[in-house]
Amino acid sequence: MHPTDPQVTAEFTTEPFHGEGEPPAHAVAARDRLRAAGLEPDFGPLGTSVSGPRGSVLPALSAVVDAALEAGAHRITLQVTVDGS
Template identity: 45%
Template sequence: MKRLRVEFTTEPFDLDEAPEHAVVARDVVQNAALDAVDVGPFGNTAEGPSEQVLAAVTELLRRSLDAGATRVSLQVNVIGEDEE
């Protein structure tokens, strides 16, 4: 099974307080079965098995758009294969 890394941001930005769409997107990846989750004010990353990453990406897109995001930028990279 492939391992993936997703990097994402949501917009619009608010430097004073994290907007609801950003909080929702971060919650999705933090609560998913992913490895190496790193959240920050200007971008977020998470890694894991492809099925879990793709499921989390689908959920974060739906939920962050529903929470008011006007743009979600993301990049998904294959970073290797899980040992079985």
């Protein structure tokens, strides 16, 4: 991590929602891509969030989008915030 690499938080949802029970495959695939990138997401029933250095989080998000779409997501809503802004 470069000392000037700002911390960011990304929050996203993948759809379609499946209600209660096991999370849909597209949500699990997205979570697993973040873990594979060395990040630890906060995985919940209505979305996922992850924080870390911009240089780590942003490339991982590209893999998340690809994995979620491959696993059946129809829509991905993403918000990225620079921490402290």
